[in-house]
Amino acid sequence: MNMNVAHHPTQRPRDAKLLVVDADGLLQYAPRRELASFLRRGDLLVANDAATLPASLTGIHLKSGAPIEVRLAGRRSLAVDDLHEFSAVVFGAGDHRKRTEDRAAPPPLHEGDTLALGPLKARVLALLAHPRLVALAFDGTPDAIWAGIAQHGKPVQYAHVAEPLALWDVWTRVAAQPVAFEPPSAGFVLDWALLHALNARGVGFATLTHAAGLSSTGDPALDARLPFDEPYHLPRSTVAAIGATRQRGGRVVALGTTVTRALEHAASRGLPLRAGHGVADQRLGAASTLRILDAIVSGTHEPGTSHHELLRAFASDAVLARADAALLANGYRTHEFGDSVLIERAARKSPMQTTRRRGRRDRHGNLIEA
Amino acid sequence: MTTPASISFPSRLSGRRIAITGGTSGLGLALVRALHAQGARVAFVARDAERLRRIATDLPGTHGIAGDIARKDDTHRIALQINAALGGLDALVNNASSLGPVPLALLADTECEDLDAALAANLVGPFRLTKALLGSLAASARERGSALVVNISSDAAVTPYAGWGAYGASKAALRHLSAIWNEELAEHRVRVVSFDPGDMDTPLHALAVPDADPATLKRPADAAHELLALIAGELGAHTTITTNETQA
Numbered sequence: 001m002n003m004n005v006a007h008h009p010t011q012r013p014r015d016a017k018l019l020v021v022d023a024d025g026l027l028q029y030a031p032r033r034e035l036a037s038f039l040r041r042g043d044l045l046v047a048n049d050a051a052t053l054p055a056s057l058t059g060i061h062l063k064s065g066a067p068i069e070v071r072l073a074g075r076r077s078l079a080v081d082d083l084h085e086f087s088a089v090v091f092g093a094g095d096h097r098k099r100t101e102d103r104a105a106p107p108p109l110h111e112g113d114t115l116a117l118g119p120l121k122a123r124v125l126a127l128l129a130h131p132r133l134v135a136l137a138f139d140g141t142p143d144a145i146w147a148g149i150a151q152h153g154k155p156v157q158y159a160h161v162a163e164p165l166a167l168w169d170v171w172t173r174v175a176a177q178p179v180a181f182e183p184p185s186a187g188f189v190l191d192w193a194l195l196h197a198l199n200a201r202g203v204g205f206a207t208l209t210h211a212a213g214l215s216s217t218g219d220p221a222l223d224a225r226l227p228f229d230e231p232y233h234l235p236r237s238t239v240a241a242i243g244a245t246r247q248r249g250g251r252v253v254a255l256g257t258t259v260t261r262a263l264e265h266a267a268s269r270g271l272p273l274r275a276g277h278g279v280a281d282q283r284l285g286a287a288s289t290l291r292i293l294d295a296i297v298s299g300t301h302e303p304g305t306s307h308h309e310l311l312r313a314f315a316s317d318a319v320l321a322r323a324d325a326a327l328l329a330n331g332y333r334t335h336e337f338g339d340s341v342l343i344e345r346a347a348r349k350s351p352m353q354t355t356r357r358r359g360r361r362d363r364h365g366n367l368i369e370a
Numbered sequence: 371m372t373t374p375a376s377i378s379f380p381s382r383l384s385g386r387r388i389a390i391t392g393g394t395s396g397l398g399l400a401l402v403r404a405l406h407a408q409g410a411r412v413a414f415v416a417r418d419a420e421r422l423r424r425i426a427t428d429l430p431g432t433h434g435i436a437g438d439i440a441r442k443d444d445t446h447r448i449a450l451q452i453n454a455a456l457g458g459l460d461a462l463v464n465n466a467s468s469l470g471p472v473p474l475a476l477l478a479d480t481e482c483e484d485l486d487a488a489l490a491a492n493l494v495g496p497f498r499l500t501k502a503l504l505g506s507l508a509a510s511a512r513e514r515g516s517a518l519v520v521n522i523s524s525d526a527a528v529t530p531y532a533g534w535g536a537y538g539a540s541k542a543a544l545r546h547l548s549a550i551w552n553e554e555l556a557e558h559r560v561r562v563v564s565f566d567p568g569d570m571d572t573p574l575h576a577l578a579v580p581d582a583d584p585a586t587l588k589r590p591a592d593a594a595h596e597l598l599a600l601i602a603g604e605l606g607a608h609t610t611i612t613t614n615e616t617q618a
Binding site (some may be wrong): 034049051053054080142143147149152166167168171172173174175176177178182192195196206207235236238277321 | 378426433434435436443445446447448450451452455456457458459462487502505507508509512513554557558
């Protein structure tokens with residue numbers, strides 16, 4: 001039996017639900033609009049402020065004349081002028097209304113082939129060990145490439161949402177640099193009223209920018225390689241906010257899997273965290289030690305996906321199995337416009353806890369400054 | 371002739387990331403030139419791609435972005451290109467404006483479509499673009515201490531001039547929107563201010579008052595320097611963090 005799928009691109013449906021899994025594995029059901037009440041004074045919520053690119057580019061493979069759809073999938077850095085080369089997943093005829101699993105293959109692609117993608121022109125630099133995964137180089141200045149992507153591109157979307165997505169459907173309320181290939185959709189919970197509520201509660205808010213990649217390609221061999229390497233940028237103000245939060249014994253809460261991947265990657269290079277650019281190339285799972293994060297707010301993910309695998313870094317398989325059963329039994333919706341979970345890292349999964357907790361808490365769990 | 375801004379604020383705008391709508395004529399173009407001269411990183415938006423290209427070529431390092439801020443479908447494309455070109459945003463200047471009916475008309479003679487067009491360009495457009503860029507502005511404020519939106523206003527936003535109904539009503543609404551937004555965004559350290567440049571010798575003024583004597587009008591370059599001082603003051607009120615970041 002599968003979970004309910006959210007079919008409509010509504011970022012904050014009024015009836016959105018939240019499942020809270022605490023450090024002891026206890027479950028609690030709540031309306032998602034009450035998210036702020038599960039965060040405590042002294043906590044810090046960290047979001048990914050990447051705006052989503054219209055990364056689906058349709059066009060023609062010039063050598064064969066065959067129609068293709070190119071889904072941009074990776075960049076080596078976030079530098080504004082490092083824009084000529086992308087990795088991309090290529091499909092043949094058809095569009096998002098057909099399940100990716102059922103999409104036609106592209107015409108055979110070879111190094112040097114040119115693709116006409118609306119106002120853009122791209123050359124195949126190499127095949128990346130798969131007939132559908134290529135390195136592309138775009139012609140033109142960075143400004144011209146950005147303009148071409150902005151004019152011609154459409155958001156990457158899947159068959160479970162039928163209506164064509166507009167950019168405003170896939171940009172979170174805090175969207176900034178256009179570097180994500182799919183929306184950092186855990187951030188759909190955010191609006192400015194929530195940010196105000198967090199501020200009023202004494203909960204901090206910070207952002208990083210992480211180039212969230214494709215969640216699915218429809219090809220088992222390619223899906224097994226997900227997530228691809230994802231560049232990110234960690235601002236100084238965020239590093240400072242995390243340091244202050246840890247210092248006072250508050251919890252650092254990731255809004256989404258991409259924030260988790262970026263922060264834990266940055267931490268793997270050594271603590272204290274350093275601001276700057278990085279490329280997250282690790283996989284997080286049951287064996288991972290979380291160095292920074294105390295909790296995650298995420299969409300609901302089905303077992304077997306890389307997103308679900310990442311949740312195993314926060315909670316044991318037994319707890320996640322109970323949470324999955326609870327999501328199913330209570331009609332929680334999945335996919336990017338679905339419901340949410342808040343998972344606190346299991347007590348036994350926090351080896352640093354004893355040395356980190358300096359503040360005391362009152363009976364409501366709020367931090368009392370030492 | 372000396373320009374006060376270039377003496378008073380030589381470095382405060384250097385490297386700051388600033389976007390201007392209506393950047394190919396009048397006050398907008400003068401501001402693009404002045405900011406470029408100050409070493410700011412500038413993106414400017416206008417409908418005429420050919421004019422954009424010429425000005426961007428004339429002012430190396432600036433980014434011309436084609437789009438119509440009055441069109442909903444253009445909003446996110448414009449925001450995407452501004453963020454992409456500048457790598458972030460410290461200040462947005464909503465300068466592009468529509469006069470409404472040309473020649474000016476009494477309100478009772480103003481076609482509904484002309485009022486719609488004035489509201490789309492002068493109120494709804496700046497609202498949409500600001501909203502689409504607010505994530506970027508707030509990120510800049512967290513990192514650098516402040517960010518700024520300047521909405522270009524007019525004395526017609528305050529004084530009820532006969533014949534200026536569509537323009538005056540839309541600018542009055544923009545002025546009030548700015549004031550409310552400024553209250554709401556104070557906790558995020560994003561300032562939203564109105565700026566009235568005065569009567570200038572611009573294409574818009576020529577449309578409104580074709581027989582005005584240009585000698586009696588302010589030069590756009592002078593208004594641009596006043597605006598430059600305002601931007602530098604708002605952004606410069608906080609210490610800029612020098613970057614010392616690591617590279618993977």
